[in-house]
Amino acid sequence: MKHVESFLHRATPGFTKRRVQLALKGLVAFAAIIALSALAIADSRGINFETSQGYTSGSIQNQPNGNPPPAGWGGQAPGVILINPAIDQQVVAFWPGRPASFGDQSWRISNAFTEGSFGDMPFSPSLTNEAGETMAQNLVYSGGVRQNHFEVQWGFTSADPTGPEGDSFVSASPDRGDGARMSYIRLEDHPAGIQVHFSDYVDKAPYGAYGTPFSAMNGCEVQDDFTDVTVATVSRNKAHYVRIAIDFIDGPRNDIVKVYVDGTLRYTGTTWEDYFRWCTESGGGTGTTTADQSRTVDSMLFRVGGGVLHPQNLGKGFLIDNLIYSSSRRSNECDDHHGDGDGDVDDGHGRHGHSHFHKDGCDSHEGDDVEHNDDQQGHHFKSTSVNSAAFSTADDGRTLTMTGIGLDNGLPVGFTLIAVDRPDGWICVRWRIYQRDREHPVTCGSEPAQGRPPQLRPPFKTATFRRGRCSYLFVRHFVVHVRYVR
Ligand SMILES: [Ca+2]
Ligand SMILES: [Ca+2]
Ligand SMILES: [Ca+2]
Secondary structure, X not given: OOOOXXXXXXXXXXXXXXXXXXXXXXXXXXXXXXXXXXXXXXXXXXXXXXXXXXXXXXXXXXXOOXXXXXXXXXXXOOOOOOOOOOOXXXXXXXXXXXXXHXXXXXXXXXXXXXXXXOOOOOEOOOOOOOEOOOOOEOOOOOOOOOEOEEEEEEEXXXXXXXXXXXXXXXXXXXXXXXXOOOOOEEEEEEOOEEEEEEOOEEOOOOOOOOOOHHHHXXXXXXXXXXXXXXXXXXXXXXXXXXXXXXXXXXXXXXXXXXXXXXOEEEEEEOXXXXXXXXXXXXXXXXXXXXXXXXXXXXXXXXXXXXXXXXXXXXXXXXXXXXXXXXXXXXXXXXHHOEEEEEEEEEOXXXXXEEEEEEEEOOOOOOOOEEEEEEOOOOEEEEEEEEXXXXXXXXXXXXXXXXXXXXXXXXXXXXXXXXXXXXXXXXXXXXXXXXXXXXXXXXXXXXXXXXXXXOOOXXXXXXXXXXXXXXXXXXXXXXXXXXXXXX
């Protein structure tokens, strides 16, 4: 049996070094700094319409700082169509009764003037990286690195919360910059409250299909149409927030749009993908994969459509503020996770060891690695492959569980490593066994030590030892400092 040793994490402030009596022989424990990264945002914009961001009172055209699209607000671009000056919209300062969260300045828009057009309506600044299906059409209107997830949230309230409006509305849509809207939210201001409407395009059976114009036509028949769902009715005199999260998934009838109002999921629907794919009026419906595709998005189109004038709403309408939108990649959420750990261990008597782990995604990836080296004890473990990993998040922390095989002082073992990023507190010991598989694969039991493993205090998390021809490594929950990479 190997010499009994315990090691203390020397990088944990407030954790005084002390020896811990261990019942097991040959224990080596180490602690690590781990980094479990979450989904990376590829590209985002946040607009509060304040002077600090370069916004000033007046038309939103070329704001902030005189920037035309795509860096600033404007009409369709490229092509540089200006926002129709007849549209009743402007950045306003110190609006009476504005919600505190809106700051000093907001953007006001009303439907005093409307029209049936798209290109001369207000478009927000473009993201660098568009979002859409792999084959979605961007033409000249969006670009960058194609992402498949888009999120947008904005705050709104009535600019005239005590008025008798019954016909005040504005719509907002993720768009690539020319009016090819992929989703839709409409705000309607009424004396009883502001209604939030959502619309998607639903292809009912028989479904559109690639092949011929006749197979495609099934996606744009009389039974197929845009919906109009009232997802919430909220008060007129407070700030409310609507958020839509879109997963663009290749192929028809599968995009996912989740609509949240004030943080609560109100509706799950789809995009307008199959309108563009199957309807000839949008350029689709040919039956070919070249023409029949959905569209990309990289900005928000705020539209006052219809063509009917509402002069009584002049100077009223809605205040819009705190607009945030982003594109990101969610091909396989598991593949967007990464775990890293590095730990130096010290027994307080000059002996030193080092541990390291790295894991990308949930399947086996090149570069995955688990190592522990302690020269003084002559102990070296290195993984030969990490076969799987699972990342989970709970209220009390994130967990990375890795399984694989490796060499423990040259002898083959299997292993499980559990890293928990819980920042403090006590955690019950959990054990996993490495079983060496040499000449006799089943000679190593799962309870190799006398009695049960001891309750170790944090930050210990792993333990290895040998008995006879068997080599074991225990991994337990542990507590260390955590560094998040977002
Ligand atoms: Ca503001
Ligand atoms: Ca259909
Ligand atoms: Ca789709």
